[in-house]
Amino acid sequence: MVIEDSLGINTQLETQMQHIVDTYQCEWKTAVESEEKRATFMPFINSEQQSKDLGYQRVRGQRIPVTIVDPQLED
Structure with a gap:
C-alpha cells in the first residue's frame, strides 16, 4: 500500500498488480481441466x-x- 506517492510510482504499481490479478491462473486447476496435462499425472492417480x-x-x-x-x- 502506498500512502504518499512521492516517487510517482503508484499508477505503475497499480497497473502491474491489476495485470497479475487479470492473468492469474491456478496451475493445478489448469492441469485437472486439461486432458493433455492430466495425462502426465496418470501413474499417480488412484x-x-x-x-x-x-x-x-x-x-x-x-x-x-x-x-x-x-x-x-x-x-
Whole structure:
C-alpha cells in the first residue's frame, strides 16, 4: 500500500498488480481441466494398475511406495 506517492510510482504499481490479478491462473486447476496435462499425472492417480516405475508395499493394509517404508511400521 502506498500512502504518499512521492516517487510517482503508484499508477505503475497499480497497473502491474491489476495485470497479475487479470492473468492469474491456478496451475493445478489448469492441469485437472486439461486432458493433455492430466495425462502426465496418470501413474499417480488412484489406479489399480501397477506402476512399472515405482515399487509398492502394503503397510497396515495401505499401499505405499517402498522408498518410504519404515521397517517398524510393517505388519
